[in-house]
Amino acid sequence: MEGDLLLHVLKAPGEMAGLSEEEWDRLLRLARTHRLLARLEPLARDQGIWQELPERARDNIRGAQAWVDHFQLRIRRELMEVRKVLRHLGVPLLLLKGAAYMAEGLPPARGRSLSDLDLLVRRQDLPRVERALLDAGWKSEIEDDYDQRYYREWMHEIPPLVHLLRGVEVDIHHNLLPRTGRYQVPIEKLWEAARPLEANLSVLAPADMLLHSAAHLVVSDELRGGLRDLFDIHQLYIHFSAGDARFPRELPRRARELGLSRPLWYVVQAAHRLFDTPFSPEVLDPAGYELPGPVTGRVMRYLVRETLRPRAPEAGDAAFQRWLLYLRSHWIRMPPGLLAMHLARKSIRRLGGRSAGVAGE
Amino acid sequence: MSASRLREAAGGGGIALRLGPFRVRLVTRLPALLDTLQRLYAPLEAEIPAGIHDFHVQVNRPGGLRGRWRPQALFLLDGEAPFEPFPEDHAFPLFEWGLNYSIATRAHRYCMLHSAVLEKNGRALILPAMPGSGKSTLCAALMHRGWRLFSDEFGLLRPESGELLPMPRVIPLKNESIDVIRTFAPEAVTGPRFPKTRKGDVVHVAPTAESLARQQEGAMPAWIVFPRYRPDVGCRLRPVPGSQAFVRLSNNAFNYHLLGETAYRALTNLVKACRSHDLQYGDLEAAVKTLDQLVS
Numbered sequence: 275m276e277g278d279l280l281l282h283v284l285k286a287p288g289e290m291a292g293l294s295e296e297e298w299d300r301l302l303r304l305a306r307t308h309r310l311l312a313r314l315e316p317l318a319r320d321q322g323i324w325q326e327l328p329e330r331a332r333d334n335i336r337g338a339q340a341w342v343d344h345f346q347l348r349i350r351r352e353l354m355e356v357r358k359v360l361r362h363l364g365v366p367l368l369l370l371k372g373a374a375y376m377a378e379g380l381p382p383a384r385g386r387s388l389s390d391l392d393l394l395v396r397r398q399d400l401p402r403v404e405r406a407l408l409d410a411g412w413k414s415e416i417e418d419d420y421d422q423r424y425y426r427e428w429m430h431e432i433p434p435l436v437h438l439l440r441g442v443e444v445d446i447h448h449n450l451l452p453r454t455g456r457y458q459v460p461i462e463k464l465w466e467a468a469r470p471l472e473a474n475l476s477v478l479a480p481a482d483m484l485l486h487s488a489a490h491l492v493v494s495d496e497l498r499g500g501l502r503d504l505f506d507i508h509q510l511y512i513h514f515s516a517g518d519a520r521f522p523r524e525l526p527r528r529a530r531e532l533g534l535s536r537p538l539w540y541v542v543q544a545a546h547r548l549f550d551t552p553f554s555p556e557v558l559d560p561a562g563y564e565l566p567g568p569v570t571g572r573v574m575r576y577l578v579r580e581t582l583r584p585r586a587p588e589a590g591d592a593a594f595q596r597w598l599l600y601l602r603s604h605w606i607r608m609p610p611g612l613l614a615m616h617l618a619r620k621s622i623r624r625l626g627g628r629s630a631g632v633a634g635e
Numbered sequence: 636m637s638a639s640r641l642r643e644a645a646g647g648g649g650i651a652l653r654l655g656p657f658r659v660r661l662v663t664r665l666p667a668l669l670d671t672l673q674r675l676y677a678p679l680e681a682e683i684p685a686g687i688h689d690f691h692v693q694v695n696r697p698g699g700l701r702g703r704w705r706p707q708a709l710f711l712l713d714g715e716a717p718f719e720p721f722p723e724d725h726a727f728p729l730f731e732w733g734l735n736y737s738i739a740t741r742a743h744r745y746c747m748l749h750s751a752v753l754e755k756n757g758r759a760l761i762l763p764a765m766p767g768s769g770k771s772t773l774c775a776a777l778m779h780r781g782w783r784l785f786s787d788e789f790g791l792l793r794p795e796s797g798e799l800l801p802m803p804r805v806i807p808l809k810n811e812s813i814d815v816i817r818t819f820a821p822e823a824v825t826g827p828r829f830p831k832t833r834k835g836d837v838v839h840v841a842p843t844a845e846s847l848a849r850q851q852e853g854a855m856p857a858w859i860v861f862p863r864y865r866p867d868v869g870c871r872l873r874p875v876p877g878s879q880a881f882v883r884l885s886n887n888a889f890n891y892h893l894l895g896e897t898a899y900r901a902l903t904n905l906v907k908a909c910r911s912h913d914l915q916y917g918d919l920e921a922a923v924k925t926l927d928q929l930v931s
Contacts, residue, residue: 293688303691303713330687331745340743344893466728587691587714 277584655802748790769864
């Protein structure tokens with residue numbers, strides 16, 4: 275399959291040295307479509323083959339890298355500004371996803387594009403944090419009352435805030451997943467295990483960081499960034515298991531403890547299949563997981579893997595799988611009754627010609 | 636490639652076009668677009684696609700019913716449409732505009748000045764594009780008085796070497812400028828008139844044969860001239876301090892903020908290596924003469 279070339283290179287970056295120009299032409303497009311283009315430079319440099327790559331390929335990768343550097347800088351600056359405003363509140367902040375990878379210098383941070391700053395605060399601190407940011411020039415992105423209420427009642431974050439002058443989206447979470455969804459994460463346990471970076475600033479513990487990414491990937495209704503997130507998980511696993519021999523045993527245990535056994539299982543299966551991630555036997559052993567019935571398990575495993583499989587840009591999205599993914603992600607996120615209400619409301623609005631600016635769209 | 640062969644290739648696996656440092660793969664089933672390309676980029680060096688292409692582009696009729704009663708053309712970059720379709724008879728401006736978009740959003744390997752660039756005696760002149768500058772008109776005029784066209788729109792600067800790279804493309808002229816250039820340079824090869832674009836009537840002037848033939852040959856920058864068209868005044872050239880030239884250039888670059896430090900260093904070196912001037916002109920002949928004297 276066309277997309278296999280990208281998987282092949284991500285699995286074994288040293289292979290980039292032997293690609294023909296025609297293969298590069300395909301690889302560059304695949305990597306760009308899946309937001310992985312800038313990742314190729316650090317992967318090639320680690321192999322010591324960067325200078326050997328065709329100049330036109332390097333020019334394209336460097337162009338993408340310049341973009342990524344710029345956005346990473348914007349996120350760093352935004353974090354600085356947010357902390358400046360929140361300093362006097364003394365509220366603990368926890369960095370999530372890309373911001374955490376950057377702060378810790380983890381492998382996925384290199385060449386990773388990110389557009390939003392994702393932060394976690396405790397629920398009781400949320401009103402103070404939001405007030406302070408609104409007073410300091412951030413503005414809510416969502417003006418519609420229904421959408422505001424939807425966020426506040428059902429989501430795990432408040433409506434995105436954007437500073438008027440800088441335009442970076444700041445997402446303030448109080449949990450990792452929506453309050454209504456199938457997976458409920460006991461958030462206090464994550465705070466307990468968090469690793470402090472500085473006063474009032476921390477990141478998730480290694481296992482929790484990987485589990486967050488896995489859970490996010492499984493409930494997300496986006497196809498585009500999925501392979502990128504799966505590759506993050508692949509790199510995180512390799513990095514954390516190299517640094518701590520207990521990590522592979524800890525991971526499924528922690529997943530059970532946090533009620534994230536299923537998402538971890540689906541994601542481990544997908545990464546194993548698509549990237550040959552060197553999971554140790556205890557991570558691949560189904561006995562370590564709390565799994566659904568065999569039918570649901572197989573269907574989900576198939577769906578997670580196949581919706582992530584890379585496709586050539588002009589092949590478009592597999593419409594049927596996209597639809598399944600949409601249903602699946604909403605089904606995971608909300609109870610059926612609420613889901614029906616929500617979808618109905620959105621359809622009516624769409625017919626009325628108004629854009630539905632609801633999370634994840 | 637013969638016209639029929641070109642059509643066949645363009646409608647199938649596409650044709651590869653050279654655009655200065657870039658290679659474009661174009662798939663199109665619109666013969667009028669190919670005709671205009673052949674006229675304005677003669678000889679059109681189209682090849683069968685092989686190797687790496689920076690931009691994979693399609694310009695075709697969009698699907699759906701609407702196209703049946705009012706034909707449209709849609710620009711796709713890597714299978715995605717960055718903007719709404721144009722009327723089909725505007726496929727050529729759409730292609731040119733789409734390429735500008737593609738380059739401006741992706742080619743961050745270069746520092747991209749929003750300027751016309753021309754070369755004489757192996758050294759490059761930068762004409763930054765300020766609103767109302769008459770830059771395109773002046774650029775087309777210089778090209779027909781012995782200057783080699785690098786670009787009317789993109790000053791492609793290699794940050795590590797300070798070299799400017801050519802990317803000769805058609806020069807779009809608007810409204811009154813069309814007749815000004817036709818009078819000034821009757822030998823200029825022009826394309827069809829596109830009425831009522833967003834910028835009024837547009838006619839494209841072809842790059843000269845020499846500009847196309849030497850499009851792989853870069854040059855070091857030597858002059859920065861900020862042109863300003865003032866019909867009531869004569870021709871006046873005034874030196875501009877480097878610091879001011881820097882500020883004006885950086886505010887006007889496509890990716891100055893995106894490249895950050897890289898662009899800061901590149902522009903600092905550029906301004907140090909150049910003499911900078913303001914040019915007010917009401918008459919093209921006088922402006923061309925003034926610039927020829929400046930560089931001789």
